[in-house]
Amino acid sequence: MESRFGTAFVDALAEYFAILLAALPGVLALIVIVALGVGIGWLVSRACAWILRVVGFDRFSYRTGFTNLLEKGNVRKQPSELVGSIIYWVVIIASLLAGLQALHVEAVGRLTDGFLGYIPNLLVAIVILVLGYLLMIFLGRTVLIAAVNARLMLARWLSAAVQVIIMLFTIAMAADELGIAGSVMTLAFSLVFGGAVLALALAFGLGAKDLARDWLEKHVTKGPEDSGKGDGFSHI
Amino acid sequence: MRSGDIIDKTALQSIKEIGSAEVVVGVPSYNNARTIPHVVRAVSAGLAKYFPDVKAVLVNSDGGSTDGTQSAVLEAKVEDLHAILVSHRLHPIHKIVTPYHGIPGKGSALRAIIEVAALLGARAVAVVDSDLRSITPEWVELLVGPVLKENFDYVAPRYARHKYDGTITNTIVYPVTRALYGKRIRQPIGGDFGFSGRLAVHFRSFDVWDTDVARYGIDVWMTTTAVADGFKVCESFLGAKIHDPKDPSTDLSSMLQQVVGCVFDLMGQYEAAWKDTSGPGSVRVPLFGLPYEVGLEPVQIDLDRMIAGFRQGMELRSIWKRFLAESTIQHLSAVSASAEIRFPDELWARLVYDFSVAHHKRVLAREHVLPSITPLYLGKVASLFSETRDSNHAEVEARIETLCNEFEQAVPYLRERWRA
Numbered sequence: 001m002e003s004r005f006g007t008a009f010v011d012a013l014a015e016y017f018a019i020l021l022a023a024l025p026g027v028l029a030l031i032v033i034v035a036l037g038v039g040i041g042w043l044v045s046r047a048c049a050w051i052l053r054v055v056g057f058d059r060f061s062y063r064t065g066f067t068n069l070l071e072k073g074n075v076r077k078q079p080s081e082l083v084g085s086i087i088y089w090v091v092i093i094a095s096l097l098a099g100l101q102a103l104h105v106e107a108v109g110r111l112t113d114g115f116l117g118y119i120p121n122l123l124v125a126i127v128i129l130v131l132g133y134l135l136m137i138f139l140g141r142t143v144l145i146a147a148v149n150a151r152l153m154l155a156r157w158l159s160a161a162v163q164v165i166i167m168l169f170t171i172a173m174a175a176d177e178l179g180i181a182g183s184v185m186t187l188a189f190s191l192v193f194g195g196a197v198l199a200l201a202l203a204f205g206l207g208a209k210d211l212a213r214d215w216l217e218k219h220v221t222k223g224p225e226d227s228g229k230g231d232g233f234s235h236i
Numbered sequence: 237m238r239s240g241d242i243i244d245k246t247a248l249q250s251i252k253e254i255g256s257a258e259v260v261v262g263v264p265s266y267n268n269a270r271t272i273p274h275v276v277r278a279v280s281a282g283l284a285k286y287f288p289d290v291k292a293v294l295v296n297s298d299g300g301s302t303d304g305t306q307s308a309v310l311e312a313k314v315e316d317l318h319a320i321l322v323s324h325r326l327h328p329i330h331k332i333v334t335p336y337h338g339i340p341g342k343g344s345a346l347r348a349i350i351e352v353a354a355l356l357g358a359r360a361v362a363v364v365d366s367d368l369r370s371i372t373p374e375w376v377e378l379l380v381g382p383v384l385k386e387n388f389d390y391v392a393p394r395y396a397r398h399k400y401d402g403t404i405t406n407t408i409v410y411p412v413t414r415a416l417y418g419k420r421i422r423q424p425i426g427g428d429f430g431f432s433g434r435l436a437v438h439f440r441s442f443d444v445w446d447t448d449v450a451r452y453g454i455d456v457w458m459t460t461t462a463v464a465d466g467f468k469v470c471e472s473f474l475g476a477k478i479h480d481p482k483d484p485s486t487d488l489s490s491m492l493q494q495v496v497g498c499v500f501d502l503m504g505q506y507e508a509a510w511k512d513t514s515g516p517g518s519v520r521v522p523l524f525g526l527p528y529e530v531g532l533e534p535v536q537i538d539l540d541r542m543i544a545g546f547r548q549g550m551e552l553r554s555i556w557k558r559f560l561a562e563s564t565i566q567h568l569s570a571v572s573a574s575a576e577i578r579f580p581d582e583l584w585a586r587l588v589y590d591f592s593v594a595h596h597k598r599v600l601a602r603e604h605v606l607p608s609i610t611p612l613y614l615g616k617v618a619s620l621f622s623e624t625r626d627s628n629h630a631e632v633e634a635r636i637e638t639l640c641n642e643f644e645q646a647v648p649y650l651r652e653r654w655r656a
Contacts, residue, residue, distance in 0.1 A: 063600050138601065141555055145607045148551050149489040151544070155551055233400040233535050235491060236425060 037095020132170025343450020549611020
């Protein structure tokens with residue numbers, strides 16, 4: 001009995017050590033790859049942050065309102081440092097996933113393949129969102145200034161409407177890229193945008209044209225104080 | 237750039253035939269066949285009357301007119317010189333008509349005139365607009381005389397204007413150029429001016445001819461360059477300036493963006509001239525001609541519309557917040573909320589400097605900084621109009637003098653903001 005137990009114990013121990021020995025190179029490879037990833041990630045992130053700072057990315061971000069958005073989100077880092085940090089963590093995660101593949105575990109392999117295959121879509125979606133945000137800020141300001149200088153009474157509403165449309169369009173594009181309810185987002189955008197255009201068309205073209213004209217005269221065209229007369233003096 | 241790239245071959249041939257000239261009078265034009273004959277006649281009579289012994293050339297630099305402007309220049313002549321008490325000239329007045337090359341605008345036209353003047357070795361150059369209706373032969377004497385006889389390098393025009401005219405000049409361009417460069421040139425963007433051959437060579441050495449400066453701000457560029465680079469500057473009183481109305485489609489916001497943008501760009505270009513100069517102040521420059529006032533006939537001013545524009549402009553608070561101090565915005569809100577608009581000079585001077593810093597440092601896209609000054613400008617102009625409603629010309633000038641002093645006092649503030 002003692003001998004059978006001893007044999008079973010020794011076999012189990014031998015099998016354990018065999019598995020450990022078989023996995024050891026993989027674990028060592030994981031540790032080395034992650035360590036390398038940390039080092040490379042640190043170097044690449046520092047280099048990227050430096051390059052972005054030198055080419056004036058922080059100033060550009062301030063001008064476009066991106067820094068303001070970060071401050072609102074309680075992010076205290078400079079945009080160049082933030083991009084550096086993102087790159088750092090992307091490199092770490094990528095090296096961790098590459099290291100896990102060295103363990104030759106099937107489930108981990110499937111997970112990493114799926115994740116790595118999703119990264120391009122994720123990056124494209126992030127780029128779409130950032131560009132959409134910048135465009136929204138720029139055009140929102142342009143419309144606001146032009147509308148105020150043209151004395152349109154609903155200047156702020158016009159600017160906000162332009163921003164909402166651009167943001168909806170951006171979110172729909174990003175969601176489509178990520179495959180998250182893309183059709184729902186596109187449909188929602190089409191409904192909102194199409195509905196607004198249809199309402200305006202109906203207002204102008206059908207029975208409400210007089211009402212639309214009165215409303216526009218009252219709210220959208222020149223303010224009530226505006227006589228519409230030109231200046232009688234030369235500005236230059 | 238070679239001369240052949242600036243003016244055409246026929247003009248180069250004419251220059252070769254003429255050889256040299258002491259005086260060049262340039263007339264930039266574009267579809268001005270209706271008004272240019274009078275300008276050419278006035279210039280010809282002025283040269284004959286005041287500079288009969290001087291070899292002179294009239295240069296028409298044309299932007300591709302299709303209404304016969306160039307032939308109108310060649311055909312225009314003074315029928316009866318005795319009627320304006322002119323003796324026979326020793327030298328005939330040569331005419332060179334050349335289409336200019338480069339981007340459309342007065343800058344390229346002037347570049348061609350300067351090129352001709354340099355090639356002819358001219359001692360004095362005068363430039364007059366082609367749509368002038370009020371030009372007289374005396375303008376030639378007043379623009380060329382100070383250069384030839386008194387050795388001045390740049391002659392800026394001074395016109396008799398209605399007390400309400402020239403509001404961008406009065407509230408921004410004149411106070412800023414005077415405060416920063418130290419010379420009181422009352423109309424830095426006059427349009428008609430004289431300069432020496434030495435200064436023509438200096439202008440020629442710059443590479444601004446394909447930029448927005450050439451397109452929109454060549455007048456203020458020439459004035460600023462002459463003053464900031466230490467040339468001898470004076471003014472000549474030319475009387476009233478009556479000319480064809482400009483393109484009515486140009487709206488106020490675009491006009492401000494073009495003119496003020498050039499002034500701000502020049503502040504950056506000539507930073508060395510004002511950034512470290514100690515103590516505020518400016519000096520008068522010699523004035524030629526006999527100043528007189530014009531009548532104060534009522535002009536159409538819609539003060540309520542301007543005030544409404546200023547008040548609505550407070551909607552741009554979110555944009556101004558990016559480069560104006562919170563206290564400044566609060567001050568603006570208080571001014572806008574008061575029953576009668578009174579825009580303090582100190583606030584206006586600091587605002588203009590704040591906008592110049594934002595433009596220089598590109599705190600926001602430049603397309604957003606400059607147009608957002610329009611409502612504030614309307615508020616300042618409305619305030620000035622309302623303060624000087626019952627004032628005469630001299631009182632309005634005194635009021636502008638007070639405003640200019642505020643700009644001079646605020647220069648240390650500008651320096652501090654510029655360096656920050």
